[in-house]
Amino acid sequence: MPLVTTKEMFQKAYEGGYAVGAFNVNNMEIIQGITEAGKEVNAPLILQVSSGARKYANHTYLVKLVEAAVQETNLPIALHLDHGDSFELCKSCIDGGFTSVMIDGSKYSYEENIALTKKVVEYAHAHGVVVEGELGQLAGIEDDVQVSEEDASYTKPEQVYDFATRTGVDSLAIAIGTSHGAYKFKPGQKPQLRFDILEEIKKNLPNFPIVLHGASSVMQDHVKMINENGGKMPDAIGIPEDMLRQAARSAVCKINIDSDIRLAVTGTIRKYFNENPSHFDPRQYLAPAREAVKEMVKHKILNVLGCDNKA
Numbered sequence: 001m002p003l004v005t006t007k008e009m010f011q012k013a014y015e016g017g018y019a020v021g022a023f024n025v026n027n028m029e030i031i032q033g034i035t036e037a038g039k040e041v042n043a044p045l046i047l048q049v050s051s052g053a054r055k056y057a058n059h060t061y062l063v064k065l066v067e068a069a070v071q072e073t074n075l076p077i078a079l080h081l082d083h084g085d086s087f088e089l090c091k092s093c094i095d096g097g098f099t100s101v102m103i104d105g106s107k108y109s110y111e112e113n114i115a116l117t118k119k120v121v122e123y124a125h126a127h128g129v130v131v132e133g134e135l136g137q138l139a140g141i142e143d144d145v146q147v148s149e150e151d152a153s154y155t156k157p158e159q160v161y162d163f164a165t166r167t168g169v170d171s172l173a174i175a176i177g178t179s180h181g182a183y184k185f186k187p188g189q190k191p192q193l194r195f196d197i198l199e200e201i202k203k204n205l206p207n208f209p210i211v212l213h214g215a216s217s218v219m220q221d222h223v224k225m226i227n228e229n230g231g232k233m234p235d236a237i238g239i240p241e242d243m244l245r246q247a248a249r250s251a252v253c254k255i256n257i258d259s260d261i262r263l264a265v266t267g268t269i270r271k272y273f274n275e276n277p278s279h280f281d282p283r284q285y286l287a288p289a290r291e292a293v294k295e296m297v298k299h300k301i302l303n304v305l306g307c308d309n310k311a
């Protein structure tokens with residue numbers, strides 16, 4: 001099976017009330033861990049590459065590794081550019097074999113975002129590639145007294161229909177209180193997502209796939225593993241899994257996970273070296289790290305995303 005776009009995946013996910021995991025990839029072990037998990041539970045997958053990952057690992061290496069994973073697993077896998085910030089970067093990924101790109105124009109004015117996104121959509125669609133746009137800017141919820149100030153960065157439901165129809169995007173990333181990284185909420189703060197905004201968006205833009213960035217739950221067993229083995233991340237807090245499940249049952253068809261992969265890899269390797277200080281063969285510590293990614297991704301598919309047996 002060749003690489004696929006997200007078109008059919010999202011249609012099935014929307015109708016079935018589940019989401020597909022979009023996992024960030026940077027090297028072979030991460031790609032293997034994710035795709036071996038997908039294979040075991042028969043799940044569709046989105047493997048996404050940031051511009052930083054592309055600089056780190058090289059476009060061709062990543063494409064070839066992902067193609068190898070498709071060949072090994074025979075799963076429907078989409079190769080996606082995460083947070084494309086220019087037409088040129090999107091074009092380069094489209095020309096270089098990606099099946100999906102994100103153009104993140106959320107830092108521009110509304111009209112500039114539309115113009116840039118539309119330009120990418122025209123080029124992508126002419127080449128059989130799908131496009132994710134973004135409206136609103138991700139931010140952590142500060143505290144209840146500052147809600148109106150925070151509202152400025154949430155997606156405005158009244159803009160989503162206009163944005164989607166004028167740009168022609170295939171999916172839309174929104175801001176409802178998730179944020180990137182491992183420190184999403186302050187210690188003692190009650191994690192909250194604006195499901196009221198999600199439902200408004202769904203009403204204004206029916207049957208349209210919504211994307212949730214910044215959706216790692218920051219699994220505490222991995223945070224603990226880091227802290228017990230010489231690391232220092234005591235206040236890392238993520239999005240509760242039941243909230244992600246609720247979003248997946250609604251219009252959210254793609255859930256982005258990167259930090260949970262980083263924590264699984266780092267926790268496992270820290271523990272390995274603490275227990276085996278004299279070892280120096282990279283295979284000895286990369287193999288358990290790959291296994292930890294696999295177990296984490298399987299857990300997400302089965303307990304959060306609900307996309308097992310949907311390949």
Ligand code: G3H
Pocket residue numbers: 024050051052053082083180258259
């Ligand atoms: O949303 C960003 C992703 O976590 C990718 O991060 O740009 O450090 O590769 P990165």
Ligand code: 13P
Pocket residue numbers: 024082083179180181182212213214215216217256257258259260
């Ligand atoms: P996390 O940092 O929550 O994993 O989010 C990843 C992401 O949104 C990638 O685009």
Ligand code: ZN
Pocket residue numbers: 083180213214256
């Ligand atoms: Zn993101």
